[in-house]
Amino acid sequence: MAKAADDKVIMTRDGYEKLKAELVSLRGDGRAEIAAKLEEARAFGDLSENAEYHAAKEEQEKLENRVLQLEYQLSKAQIV
Secondary structure (H helix, E strand, O other), X not given: OEEOOOOOEEEOHHHHHHHHHHHHHHHHHHHHHHHHXXXXXXXXXXXXXXXXXXXXXXXXXXXXXXXXXXXXXXXXXXXX
């Protein structure tokens, strides 16, 4: 995918559909999986020294950044 000067993201219909499917998956299953990990990690007690909790929060941040990236790309998509 290349960015044109007018801030459009050029992609094929197939590429668009793949990104859209990934976004739907991340918003649904991905977020639910992270929420379960966070809940499980919270059960271990003190969050300040809880490696599982910090790992889950880091994973959540990566997921949310990917969601934002996909939303941007899809909003600027120009199908060729």
